[in-house]
Each structure stands twice: as C-alpha cells, then as structure tokens.
Amino acid sequence: MSDRIKSEKENWEKKVASQDERNTFFNTVSGVPIEKLYTPDDIEKINYLEDLGFPGQYPFTRGVYDTMYRGRLWTMRMFSGFGSAEDTNKRYKYLMDHGQTGLSVAFDFPTLYGKDSDDPMSEGEVGKCGVAISSLHDMERLFDGIPLDKVSTSMTINGPAAILWAFYIAAAEKQGIHSKVLQGTIQNDILKEYIAQKSWLVPPEPSMRITVDTMAFGSEKVPKWNTISISGYHIREAGSTALQELAFTLADGFAYVEAGIQAGLDVDCFAPRFSFFFNSHLDFFEEIAKYRAARRIWAREMKNRYGARDPRSWRMRFHTQTAGCTLTAQQPENNIVRVAWQALAAVLGGTQSLHTNSMDETLALPSEKACLIALRTQQLIAHESGVTNTIDPLAGSYFIESLTDQLEEKAYDYFEKIKKLGGMIKAIEKGFPQREIAESAFRYQKAVDDKKRIVVGVNEHILHKEKLEIPILKINPEVEREQRRRLSELRKKRNARKVQTTLDDLRDACKSTENLMIPILEATRAYATLGEIAGVLKEIFGEYREPPIYW
Amino acid sequence: MAKKLRILLAKPGLDGHDRGIKVVARALRDAGMEVIYTGLHQTPEMIVEAAIQEDVDGIGLSILSGAHRTLFSKVLELMKERGIEDKLLFGGGIIPQEDVEALMKMGVGMLFGPGTPTQEIVKYVQKTFGVRETQ
Numbered sequence: 059m060s061d062r063i064k065s066e067k068e069n070w071e072k073k074v075a076s077q078d079e080r081n082t083f084f085n086t087v088s089g090v091p092i093e094k095l096y097t098p099d100d101i102e103k104i105n106y107l108e109d110l111g112f113p114g115q116y117p118f119t120r121g122v123y124d125t126m127y128r129g130r131l132w133t134m135r136m137f138s139g140f141g142s143a144e145d146t147n148k149r150y151k152y153l154m155d156h157g158q159t160g161l162s163v164a165f166d167f168p169t170l171y172g173k174d175s176d177d178p179m180s181e182g183e184v185g186k187c188g189v190a191i192s193s194l195h196d197m198e199r200l201f202d203g204i205p206l207d208k209v210s211t212s213m214t215i216n217g218p219a220a221i222l223w224a225f226y227i228a229a230a231e232k233q234g235i236h237s238k239v240l241q242g243t244i245q246n247d248i249l250k251e252y253i254a255q256k257s258w259l260v261p262p263e264p265s266m267r268i269t270v271d272t273m274a275f276g277s278e279k280v281p282k283w284n285t286i287s288i289s290g291y292h293i294r295e296a297g298s299t300a301l302q303e304l305a306f307t308l309a310d311g312f313a314y315v316e317a318g319i320q321a322g323l324d325v326d327c328f329a330p331r332f333s334f335f336f337n338s339h340l341d342f343f344e345e346i347a348k349y350r351a352a353r354r355i356w357a358r359e360m361k362n363r364y365g366a367r368d369p370r371s372w373r374m375r376f377h378t379q380t381a382g383c384t385l386t387a388q389q390p391e392n393n394i395v396r397v398a399w400q401a402l403a404a405v406l407g408g409t410q411s412l413h414t415n416s417m418d419e420t421l422a423l424p425s426e427k428a429c430l431i432a433l434r435t436q437q438l439i440a441h442e443s444g445v446t447n448t449i450d451p452l453a454g455s456y457f458i459e460s461l462t463d464q465l466e467e468k469a470y471d472y473f474e475k476i477k478k479l480g481g482m483i484k485a486i487e488k489g490f491p492q493r494e495i496a497e498s499a500f501r502y503q504k505a506v507d508d509k510k511r512i513v514v515g516v517n518e519h520i521l522h523k524e525k526l527e528i529p530i531l532k533i534n535p536e537v538e539r540e541q542r543r544r545l546s547e548l549r550k551k552r553n554a555r556k557v558q559t560t561l562d563d564l565r566d567a568c569k570s571t572e573n574l575m576i577p578i579l580e581a582t583r584a585y586a587t588l589g590e591i592a593g594v595l596k597e598i599f600g601e602y603r604e605p606p607i608y609w
Numbered sequence: 610m611a612k613k614l615r616i617l618l619a620k621p622g623l624d625g626h627d628r629g630i631k632v633v634a635r636a637l638r639d640a641g642m643e644v645i646y647t648g649l650h651q652t653p654e655m656i657v658e659a660a661i662q663e664d665v666d667g668i669g670l671s672i673l674s675g676a677h678r679t680l681f682s683k684v685l686e687l688m689k690e691r692g693i694e695d696k697l698l699f700g701g702g703i704i705p706q707e708d709v710e711a712l713m714k715m716g717v718g719m720l721f722g723p724g725t726p727t728q729e730i731v732k733y734v735q736k737t738f739g740v741r742e743t744q
Contacts, residue, residue, distance in 0.1 A: 167623035167674050179652070182679025183623055256625030256649055297628045383628070387723045420723040422705050423675070496631050503632045507726045516724040530705050533675065604648060 067097055086344040087502075088299035090464055096456030104459055109354070113449045117357035119350050119462070120450040121408040122373045127446035131159075133411035134436045135212060137379065139164030139189035140423045141537045143199035146189040150204060152426065158433060160411060161242075162212040163200070164188035165222070170257040172218035172592030175541035184538035187423070188214075192541065193587045195548050197225040198232055206230040211242035212287070212377065212411075217259030219246035220272050220575055221591050224582040227280065231583075243284035243333055243377070246272055249310040249482060253491045255292035256604070259592055262483050264599035268574055269314065270321045273328040275575035284333040286314060287377065293491070294337035295383045297499020300348045301465055303337060305472035306482075306491045308355055313482040315364050325364050329371035333410075338400040339381040345400070346452060347461035349376070349407030355466055378404035379413040385420045389515040390528055393417035398435050405439055406452055412436055418528055425531045489605060545587065552585040560584045561594055568598040614738055615665040619647040619656045621684065624674035629701060629723075633669070636727035637734065653683040657691055666738060667697035667718075677704050681712050697737055701725065 074094070084092040093100075104110065111117055114124035123129065136153055139146045150161055166188040168180035174192040175184045184190045191197055201211075206229065215222045223244045227237050248265040251258045259265070269286065276285035290298075290307035298306065311332065318328050336352070338345050356374040360366040380400035385393040394417050401414050414432040416424030424432070440446060452458045479485040486492070505511040512518045560581035567577045581591050618634050620627060627649060638644045645663050647656065660668050668688075672680055681700065688694045699718035709720045719733050734740075 167625075167676075171623050173623070179623060179650075182676035183674055186675030187624075256627065257623075295628070297632075385723075420703060422703065496628075499628050500632050500635055503636075503727060507728060513724070517726065526706060530707075 063098060067099065070095075086300065086461070087339060087341040088301040088344060088465075090301070090344065090461065090468075096460055098456065100456045100460040101454075103463070110453060110459075116361065116369065116372055118353045118373055120453055122353065122375055122410070126408060126449040127405070127440075128449065131440050131446065132405065132409055132436075133160040133210065134158050134433060134440075135160035135162045135377065135411045135413055136429060136433055137162040137164050137212075137214065137413045138424070138429065139166070140187075140531070141185040141189065141533050142540060143189060143191065143196045143202075145185070145534075145537070147200055147202055147204070149426070149429075153429070153433065154204075154209075156430060156433060157437060160210045160212065161204070162413060163214065165213075165215055166190045167257070168192075169222070169588065170215065170217065172221065172259050172588055172595075174545060174587050174589035175538065176545050177589055180538075182538075184541050185533055190537070190541050191222065191225065192545055192589065193548055194225050194228050194582050194585055195544070197222075197229040201229055201233075205235075206233055207235045207239045209241075212245075213242065214245045216245050216248050216251045216255070217257055217265075218588060218592050219244045220268050220578050221582070221588055223272065224575065224579045225588075227579060228582045237280045239282065240280055241282045243287050244272070245289060245335070246286045247289045247310065247314075247335075249313060249486060250289050250292055250307070252486045252602070252604075253293055253306065253310075254296040254298075254495065258602045260595055260599035261602045262486065264595075265602075266314075266317045266483075267321075268595070270317050270323070271573045271575050273314075273318055273331070274321075274323060275573055276331055277323075277327050281331075283331065284375075285328070285331050287333045287335045288314065289335040291335050291337045291379055293495060294339060294381065296495050297383075297502060298495045299498050300339060300341065300344050301468050302472070302491070302494055302498060304348050304352055304355075304465060305469040305476075307334065307336070308352065308359075308469065309473060309476050309482045309485075311356065312359065312363075315360070316481075319364065325360075325366045326368040326371050329360060329364075329366055330368060330373075332371075332374075334374055334376035336376055336378050336404075336409075337381050338378050338404040338407075340384050340396065340400065342399055342403050343458060343461060344465075345403040346407045347458055347465050349378075349404070349409065350450075350458070350462045351466040351469065352376070353408070354462070355469060375410045377411045377413070378407070378409040380404070380415045382415050382419055385415060385417070386513060386516050387420040388524060389521060390417045390421065390526070392515055393419075394431055394435070397432060398439075401435055402439055402443070402445065405445060406450075408450060418530065421526075422530045423533070425529045427529060487605065548585060548587070556584040557581070557586045557590070561586055561590060564591065564594050565598060568595065614642040614667070614734065614740065615645070615663065616642050616667050616669060616734065617645045617647065617656070617660050617663055617665040618669045618671070619651050619659070620649045620671055621651050621653060621656060621680045622672065622674055622676050623650060624672055624676070625649060626673040626702075627671070629673075630669075630671040633671070633701070633727060633730055636731055640731040640735070642734070653680060653687050656684055657687040657693070660688075660696065661691060661693060665696065667699065667734060670698070670700035670702075672700065672702040672704070675703070677702060677712065678708055681717050682715065685716060697734075699733070701730070
C-alpha cells in the first residue's frame with residue numbers, strides 16, 4: 059500500500075476514534091470481528107492469479123464456469139413435496155408452468171428413514187413433511203407426464219438414497235429413457251445426517267460403503283448424475299455458524315474422497331460428479347465470502363492433497379437454499395424480504411442452482427401462493443436487478459476479499475482439530491461437530507433473547523394482536539389411508555416370488571463386496587418396497603443409534 | 610428448599626429437528642429445573658413410560674414434522690390410560706394456529722412456535738407449578 063494511503067488512513071482513524079458507535083463490537087453472524095473500514099491494506103497479501111484467477115479456472119474463486127450467468131442463469135429449483143405422489147406431481151407441473159427450470163423432491167419422514175407408509179412408526183407422518191414414496195409405483199406416479207430425459211431432478215434423500223435413486227432410474231426405464239441421459243442429484247450425504255439432519259439408516263461404516271457403491275455405479279451407468287451433494291445446509295439449520303458450515307461440509311467432502319480412493323477408485327472418475335449444497339443465511343457479505351472461500355479450498359485440496367488431475371474434480375459446483383431457520387412466524391410477509399437478500403447473496407456467491415424459501419414455512423408447508431412469490435424472487439434477481447451482467451462483481455472489494463481469506467484461514471483451524479480427532483468419521487462418533495453446533499445454536503438464541511441480536515417482529519418492532527393474513531396449506535388426512543390402501547394392493551398384485559428372490563440376492567450382495575446398486579435396482583423392478591429393501595440393509599448392517607450428546 | 614421441578618423433553622415420531630429442543634432443555638436447566646431429554650424417535654408409549662419412570666412433573670414435546678395432531682393426542686390418551694393426566698403436557702414446533710387451538714381444547718398446555726424467547730417457556734413452566742421466578 060502506498061505510504062500516502064497509509065498515512066491518510068492513520069489520520070482518518072485518529073479523527074473517528076473518539077466518535078460514538080451503535081455497538082461496542084461489530085461481528086458477522088459467525089463472530090468474525092468486522093472493522094470500521096477496509097482499505098487496500100487488507101488485500102495486500104492477495105496474489106491475483108494464485109488466489110482469485112479467472113472464472114472457470116483454478117482455483118475457481120470467481121466462479122466455476124467461464125461465462126457464469128452471462129452464459130446461462132442458475133437453475134431455479136424449488137424444493138417441494140407433500141401429500142401423495144399425485145399432489146406433488148401437480149405442484150411440479152404448476153412450478154414448471156411458471157418458469158421453474160429444475161425439480162427438487164422433498165420426501166416425507168417415513169421415506170427419509172426408509173420406512174413404508176404402512177409401517178407403525180409412520181402413523182401421522184405420511185405425506186406431512188414431503189411426499190410419501192414407498193415403491194417404484196409411487197415414483198412412476200410422481201413423475202407422470204414429466205419427461206425424465208428433459209428435466210433435471212434433485213432428490214433430498216440420504217439413508218435410503220441408493221433405493222430412491224433406483225426407483226427413479228426404474229421409473230425412467232418405464233418411460234423408455236436410458237439411465238445414461240438422466241440428469242440430477244441425490245443428496246446421499248450420510249455424514250451430515252449423523253451431524254445434523256438425523257435421518258439415517260445404518261451405521262457410518264456400511265453407509266460409506268453404500269455411498270461408494272453409488273459413486274462407482276453412477277460414473278459407469280448414470281454419468282450425468284451427481285451422486286452426492288455434500289451438504290452444509292442442515293448443519294447450518296441445526297444452528298452452526300457460517301464458518302462451521304464451511305469447515306464441516308468440506309471436511310465431510312474430504313471424507314468421501316478418501317473413502318472413494320480407499321475403495322480403489324480413481325479420484326478423477328468420481329470427484330467430477332460431486333456437488334455441494336449450502337445455506338444462505340442473513341449476514342449478506344459473510345455468505346458471499348463463504349461460497350468464494352469454499353470453492354478455493356476445495357480446488358486446492360483436490361489438486362494438492364488428493365492429486366486430482368481433471369479440472370472438473372477441482373471445481374466445486376453447488377446448490378443453495380435460503381435459510382429456513384431465519385424465517386419468523388411473526389409478520390410472515392417480512393420473510394419475503396429476508397429471502398430476497400439471502401437469494402441475492404447466493405447469486406453474488408456464484409451458485410449453480412437455488413431454492414428460495416416461502417414466507418409461510420415457519421407455519422406449515424408452503425402454499426401455492428407463497429411458493430410462487432419465492433420463485434418470482436429469483437426471477438426478479440435474474441432479470442431485473444442487473445447483478446447477472448458481470449461475473450463475480452464483488453471480487454476486489456477490500457471487505458469481501460478480506461472476509462474470504464479469514465473464513466478460509468479459520469476453516470483450516472477446524473480441519474486441524476478434526477485431524478487430531480482422527481478424521482471426520484471419528485469426530486462425528488465423538489460428537490465433536492454436534493457439540494460445536496449445539497453450542498452455537500444456544501449462543502444465537504441467547505443473543506436474540508438478550509436483544510443483542512435484533513429480529514424484526516420477534517424481539518423488536520413487534521405487532522401486538524397480529525392477525526395472520528396468508529393462506530396455509532393443509533395436508534388431506536386421506537393421504538395416509540390412501541397410501542396404505544395402495545401399498546396393500548401392490549403387495550397383492552406383484553410377483554411375490556420375484557420380490558423374494560431379488561431381496562435374497564440383495565442380502566447375499568450385502569455380505570460380499572458386490573456393488574449394491576445392482577441388486578437394489580433388481581428388487582426395485584420387482585416392486586419390492588422401500589421398507590423391504592431398507593429392511594434387508596438394516597438386517598445385515600444393523601441400525602444406527604445416536605450416541606448421547608451432552609450439551 | 611423446594612423440590613426441583615422435573616421436566617421430560619421428548620422428540621416423538623421420526624422428526625429429526627432437534628435444535629429447538631436442545632436450546633429449550635438448556636434454558637430450563639439453567640433456570641434450575643431437572644431436565645431429562647429422551648433423544649430422537651420416541652414412540653408415544655416410550656415417552657409416557659419414561660415420564661412415569663422418571664416421575665416428572667411435566668412433559669414437553671417438540672414436533673416440526675406436521676404429525677402434531679396424531680402424536681399429541683396419542684400421548685394425551687396414554688397419559689390418561691396410565692393415570693398421569695394430572696401432569697403438564699406442553700410443547701412446541703411448527704404448528705398452525707388452528708391446530709394449536711384444537712390441541713389446547715383437548716387438554717394440551719401451551720404450544721410455543723418459532724421465535725419464542727426461551728424465558729417465556731421458562732416462565733410458563735414455573736408459573737404452572739407456582740414457582741416464583743428465579744432471576
């Protein structure tokens with residue numbers, strides 16, 4: 059920095075030092091201290107070519123594609139699913155009619171846990187938090203009239219990801235579509251389930267084997283499919299800071315890479331199909347810095363630590379969803395505004411696809427109206443704001459670059475801690491990330507309770523006698539009964555012997571080192587149910603029980 | 610010294626959202642109560658059984674899965690069956706107002722939605738049992 063700027067900066071600092079400020083400390087949501095002002099001083103260390111580079115080039119800080127949104131906008135992908143396959147199918151068609159460009163399936167809790175709709179534990183939960191899918195038959199109806207060679211579909215499914223993916227592949231076969239052309243993503247990130255979202259099936263070790271099987275199967279048979287979406291979203295929703303989201307997600311990513319390499323796969327054969335999924339929370343600049351730091355760390359580690367040679371393995375592509383946990387039940391219309399700037403942060407951070415939350419999500423699943431406003435929010439950013447006209451427009455900002463560097467540096471501190479605990483799987487077994495997240499969640503709530511953090515409508519600017527003026531989606535209670543009826547019909551109609559043989563084959567495969575996707579797909583084609591297939595996996599591999607975490 | 614209030618906090622059903630319940634557990638404990646947290650995936654039977662075994666004063670359920678009507682009714686029913694309907698049953702989660710009213714009519718205590726200050730929950734529990742606020 060020139061001496062002239064330096065001395066002028068000192069003068070300015072002296073001048074303002076005695077002036078009162080609103081707070082004693084200014085921090086990001088993650089607790090990174092924020093200075094009054096950022097100057098060329100703060101980015102002096104940056105080497106443009108090494109640290110930022112050009113879009114589509116290593117280390118991808120400025121974006122993963124050459125032309126970014128000038129070439130093609132992000133995929134507008136609204137996560138949705140409720141009630142029966144028919145209900146959700148209707149919502150998908152509605153969203154596509156209104157300009158949505160990709161599908162994203164939300165499954166109900168029984169499905170997420172690999173349980174059929176008629177399992178006793180499913181009572182009261184069928185179709186409530188997402189759509190109920192218990193067999194290939196349900197999957198066929200979910201995508202009825204939607205050509206699976208024309209859309210890309212993301213499925214938020216983890217414990218039983220291999221099974222639901224098999225349902226999808228088989229549903230495409232029924233439409234006469236070969237798996238080679240299918241495009242989409244299965245979340246398939248079991249590590250963050252143990253950490254945060256808690257919908258698991260079997261213990262970590264066999265889970266990792268199934269994950270590696272899907273990676274290997276995908277690279278051969280479904281080459282356009284993202285076989286994993288390593289997710290920070292749920293970690294953040296569970297209460298982590300941006301920094302913890304960044305560090306734990308990347309650490310999970312490294313664990314999958316290591317598992318693939320250990321299983322004898324070539325890193326460049328599976329890593330290009332890795333994708334990521336991040337949260338976009340309230341702190342606008344911190345979020346943008348987080349995405350940029352994530353891309354840079356991933357590229358460097360993939361190249362240097364794991365020896366990937368294919369640039370596609372270095373490139374971190376990610377989906378973003380605005381932060382559900384920041385929405386308020388009070389004055390829910392305000393949520394439209396929160397979502398808008400969170401979405402803007404994701405776009406300025408270079409996301410590949412985006413889900414915008416609906417204003418009513420603290421009250422129920424989104425109504426059609428709320429969902430449409432959320433989709434419109436993305437379209438407004440894309441077509442009216444002008445932010446898509448140039449690539450990575452915030453690069454070079456003294457503040458953004460300095461924050462990007464700081465998040466990167468602090469993420470490495472976490473990597474070091476995780477390494478000392480014996481790697482991410484061991485750290486999870488010891489409850490390390492879980493405790494860190496619970497602690498952050500408590501601190502966040504305390505700051506709100508103490509009014510150190512203002513939440514408009516909740517602890518400040520409260521409307522007494524608030525009247526709710528937005529529609530609320532109701533799930534038809536008939537859905538559960540109808541699902542049960544359909545399932546029992548299916549069990550009667552299908553070829554029972556074929557179901558039995560394919561399940562036996564799967565059982566044998568579990569005991570060998572065979573790729574499990576093949577027998578799972580066979581059982582699927584015979585209309586074995588989700589619960590039956592998952593039942594075999596649990597029978598052989600055991601069920602996961604959460605270790606008690608004291609907080 | 611008065612006996613400490615004992616509260617069982619539980620996650621019924623398949624819902625894995627446990628951020629809120631952990632925060633509430635800690636707030637109740639910090640306010641001097643004894644808190645027993647069941648962990649995830651409890652059936653109504655397991656919850657009522659635990660309430661009896663632990664001899665608690667109240668049960669708090671956290672449900673963000675939409676299954677609140679089924680699960681609260683079941684727990685309430687079992688509490689009656691096992692003769693502990695005098696204990697407080699309260700909770701929180703994503704529960705539409707209409708359902709809140711219906712559940713409260715059935716005899717469920719307060720149901721707290723998102724954005725509730727933890728102190729409000731602490732005060733509610735203390736007030737229910739006539740405990741003077743500890744500040």
